[in-house]
Amino acid sequence: MSDEGLSLSVVTINRNNALGLRHTIESVIGQQSCRSEWIFVDGSSDDDSVSVARALSTSLAATIMSEPDSGIYDAMNKGLRAATGDVVLFLNSGDSLTRPDVLVSATQRLTSTGASWGYGGVRYLDSLRQPRAAYLFAPFRLAHLAHGYRTVPHQAAYLRRELLVSLGGFRTDFGIAADQELLYRAALVEEPEAWVDLMADFEAGGLGSARRPWSFPLDMRHARADAHSPEGTERVAELVATLGVAALQTALTWQSRARSSVRAQGAGLRR
Template sequence: MNTPMFSIVTINYQNLDGLRETVESVRSQSFRDFEHIVVDGGSTDGSAEWTAANFDGAWVSEPDGGRYDAMNKGARMSSGEYLWFLHSGDLFGDDDVLARVASAIQTRPEGLPDWLYGLARVVNADKSLRTTLGFVPFNMFNFAILQRPLPHQASVFRRDFFWRLGAYDTEVGIAADQLFMLRAATSSTPMTLADFLCDFDCTGISANRSWWANNKDRHRILRQLETPIARWRTLDILIAYSYGLLRQLGFLLRAGVGRR
């Protein structure tokens, strides 16, 4: 049996409509060298029944320990060279995304990347654009200090690299994806693509967290890492909070606060 190039892992809980949309988005890809895996957390909204009747890939429906436990479970079920986590409700940017990413990987002069990421459109429930996520080229200062998050739905990891890094830490909480990507970045510089790889459903928990909550998580994450970044504590705090205040000021100005 040939190893597929991509293993696309979709986790789901009580989101049948989103699951249908994601499965259809994956099925519509022009590039076909992939497997699709669905990990459902024991939904009672008909997700398991729909998957059994309509999905031809590997899947499981059972209680789990949360999203990152489910994502790790999906990774264990995978056999592809690269892992791509696309949650229920999230969509590929268009029908040729996998084809473009595969071509970029295969033609990279430096060889196959350990991981890569592109850009993501953050969309509302009606699919209208809310904002965008991601930045290219990669810059550790922007990511770790200025808190510019990387979109994990637009990130792809070699499966052996994923396991070498220890998979997702299920004890960290909602920020485990950013911790994992920080570990990835300190181990291997990512390949980047200035391409919108996915449409990220902003009705999820992580999309609606405040900057301050994310900042608190980021400090907790940095303290766990044995890297030079984790030792910049005082400078980090000064820069991060100054940047946060400027962001808030910019938001207020754009919203017209204080105008007469």
């Protein structure tokens, strides 16, 4: 292994989000020195995203492309095909890194252990980009991901490129759960290191936020079936487990919304 450690490709996809893109590029520029490249995949934006990318990325080893695509995971696959680093991070437009040593820390961890991949936690930002909550999935439990009970945040997931290529990248037929389906397949090859470290920020209200609470467990049942087709009583048990997780996720979501509503009403009364 090179004394310089692992090289890194940061892939950013974007469509009509020039403001969010600025935050992403600035956070990449602000990273401590490591062998890295930045790959920008734009979906033929109508705003000034491409101009922003070109203007702000002059200090980076950047690849910039803008062309129509078939959705976010098609764009992410384009970024993967363009990547040359040993490790790939998908940090999309509007996402940012929490501190200047995140990239160095991730590559050093993978270099020292030889792991194929690892991930950290994320912070949720409000509309003013202030942290409002955090999410960690540690220790990693394959069953929790497989049944849609927990997710691995792709903004904080660092995978060796050879692993991603061997898996064929993202399945564009899998909808908004394609990132988790890919990470599930990666975990079947080798379970990841789970780092207790908040490594990325992203704004709440993105694509994943539009997912209905019961849909992710159903998506992951599809992923499990593709990896291993259950039969007979095993199929029934799989369905029962999936419906149980879906019901739990729905209940937790409504409970969280109810608490938020009560807090908002309380704040209104205090005013």
